[in-house]
Amino acid sequence: MLYTPFDPLYLILVLPAFIFSLWAQAMVSGRFKKYSAQRTINGVTGADAARQVMERAGVHNVQIERAAGNLSDHYDPRTNVIRLSENVYDTASVAAVGVAAHEAGHAIQYASSYAPIRLRAAIIPVTNIGSKLSVPLIIIGMLLEMTGLINIGIILFGTVVVFQLITLPVEFNASRRAVSSLSQTGLLNDDELSGSKKVLSAAALTYIGALAVSLAQLIRLLAVSRRRR
Numbered sequence: 001m002l003y004t005p006f007d008p009l010y011l012i013l014v015l016p017a018f019i020f021s022l023w024a025q026a027m028v029s030g031r032f033k034k035y036s037a038q039r040t041i042n043g044v045t046g047a048d049a050a051r052q053v054m055e056r057a058g059v060h061n062v063q064i065e066r067a068a069g070n071l072s073d074h075y076d077p078r079t080n081v082i083r084l085s086e087n088v089y090d091t092a093s094v095a096a097v098g099v100a101a102h103e104a105g106h107a108i109q110y111a112s113s114y115a116p117i118r119l120r121a122a123i124i125p126v127t128n129i130g131s132k133l134s135v136p137l138i139i140i141g142m143l144l145e146m147t148g149l150i151n152i153g154i155i156l157f158g159t160v161v162v163f164q165l166i167t168l169p170v171e172f173n174a175s176r177r178a179v180s181s182l183s184q185t186g187l188l189n190d191d192e193l194s195g196s197k198k199v200l201s202a203a204a205l206t207y208i209g210a211l212a213v214s215l216a217q218l219i220r221l222l223a224v225s226r227r228r229r
Helices: 008-036 046-056 094-111 115-144 147-185 190-228
Strands: 063-067 074-076 081-085
Touching (some): 046 081, 094 115, 115 147
16 A cells, blocks of 8 residues: 555654644644734734845836735746735745745845746646656556656656655745845844744745655655555
């Protein structure tokens, strides 16, 4: 079977990675809630911060829109729009400013042709195929005892791992840009900036957790495939 809690590799690799991922998600939710209660002294909101961070970097053609959801903030390069959730867009909190500045960092990455984000964008079509077809192909291959089909599924799953690996420097860089800009523009004081850093650091852990789970699954799939041969 593809997934079974009695597989030693599942217990040794996948389960710990999954637990770490859950802990990271709880961490970012907790820190966002904590620093959402800390209001910015100068009253700057998330939307204000995103706009000023981009203006400082010479990026002026990106729209900023309000979006539904909680922590659904993202930059959409297809439409050149930053979408900020309602508790970030017009909220003057340390957490909101940090998250918004991070998304502005992504817009700046695209505007400056930052290599990792361009590479990530280029492999998205392949990654989408891999995420949808890899597990079904592996399961079918195992049921039909077709090693070739299993290998194709594993390769496709590997593209997802590569995508998540490339995502790490992209996210870390966006956060560094955000923190640097918030500090240099004086949008946050030292105490507020410390809170924003903690929110962004927790968010980074979720990407590490996602990579850890996928990498653990890939190692396990390779081991299962080898045993079957």
